[in-house]
Amino acid sequence: MPYSPLVPTIRHRRLGQALKRFRNDAGMTLEGVAGAMGWTVSKLSKIENARQKIRPAEVTAVLRVCGVKDRMAFNALENLAKDAGKKGWWQTYSGVVSPAYGDYISHEDDAEHICEWAPLAIPGLLQTATYARETMIATSQTRTSEDIAALAEVRQARQAVLSRPGNPLQLWAIIHEAALHIRFEIRPATMREQLRKLLDASEMPNVTVQIMPSNSTVHPGMFGGFSLIGFPAPFPDIVLLENLAGATYLEGEETHPFATAVDRIRATALPVEDSLSRIAQMEERYRK
Numbered sequence: 001m002p003y004s005p006l007v008p009t010i011r012h013r014r015l016g017q018a019l020k021r022f023r024n025d026a027g028m029t030l031e032g033v034a035g036a037m038g039w040t041v042s043k044l045s046k047i048e049n050a051r052q053k054i055r056p057a058e059v060t061a062v063l064r065v066c067g068v069k070d071r072m073a074f075n076a077l078e079n080l081a082k083d084a085g086k087k088g089w090w091q092t093y094s095g096v097v098s099p100a101y102g103d104y105i106s107h108e109d110d111a112e113h114i115c116e117w118a119p120l121a122i123p124g125l126l127q128t129a130t131y132a133r134e135t136m137i138a139t140s141q142t143r144t145s146e147d148i149a150a151l152a153e154v155r156q157a158r159q160a161v162l163s164r165p166g167n168p169l170q171l172w173a174i175i176h177e178a179a180l181h182i183r184f185e186i187r188p189a190t191m192r193e194q195l196r197k198l199l200d201a202s203e204m205p206n207v208t209v210q211i212m213p214s215n216s217t218v219h220p221g222m223f224g225g226f227s228l229i230g231f232p233a234p235f236p237d238i239v240l241l242e243n244l245a246g247a248t249y250l251e252g253e254e255t256h257p258f259a260t261a262v263d264r265i266r267a268t269a270l271p272v273e274d275s276l277s278r279i280a281q282m283e284e285r286y287r288k
Contacts, residue, residue, distance in 0.1 A: 010102075012050040017048075019077070022063060022073075033062065033066065056081040072232075072233055072234070077234075090154060090157070093151075095150070105154075107240075112170065113172070115171075115172040115230075116171070117225050119179070119221060120176070120225060124158060126171075126201050129155075131191075132152045134190055136151060171206065172208045174211075175210070176211075176221075177213050177278070209272070209276065211278050212268065216268050220260075221264075226240065228262055
């Protein structure tokens with residue numbers, strides 16, 4: 001049977017990065033850990049670079065070689081090794097979900113909390129199906145109507161992370177007031193329904209919505225939107241930056257300015273109760 005190289009998933013990459021980080025923290029070389037495991041250096045290098053699978057029992061052994069004592073780290077990496085090769089539900093939409101978008105959904109699926117600063121549009125996890133479809137129609141330059149319908153379904157399916165049993169995603173969304181004034185000429189009721197969706201979602205204990213008023217003072221969010229994505233220990237936070245050209249991820253020390261920015265953006269936005277009052281007032285005006 002011919003050799004089929006591993007097609008790395010985002011979980012394979014996260015697992016490999018974590019193992020490499022623990023090895024470096026222990027001050028051990030590839031040669032040292034590989035020798036202790038009875039492996040070739042090539043095998044360990046491929047595992048760390050997500051080009052070869054590793055079994056949960058092997059993850060445990062590597063962590064022990066590196067002197068890791070944290071039981072949570074053992075559990076997290078063992079579970080990731082079990083799930084690394086599993087297909088996500090979004091892969092049934094492979095015809096319209098790009099690899100980069102699939103990576104993001106995988107991040108979102110594994111995340112513990114997300115803080116999103118949205119200066120131009122409602123965050124995807126809080127969008128109605130109509131809002132999602134109408135904004136895609138307006139912004140897409142190459143998608144067919146069938147593609148857009150499928151992508152709108154994907155966006156709705158992503159919202160299941162907010163109600164997953166046991167560990168629902170903690171979402172904190174800060175939305176600029178300008179995003180609430182977008183007009184939908186084809187279906188004028190779209191924004192009213194979207195505002196109601198924000199109010200309904202905010203009743204969930206794991207969802208917080210704030211509004212950045214149009215007359216706010218200056219703040220670091222003026223440089224553009226971003227999502228700060230946090231995972232259970234020992235996996236580090238990442239930051240997602242998006243534009244028409246695609247998505248960029250930041251890791252490690254590059255995320256630190258965004259963590260600081262989030263606190264300042266929250267402090268500048270309206271308090272939560274005032275934000276919900278502002279949304280309710282706007283929703284009422286759309287009814288008239």
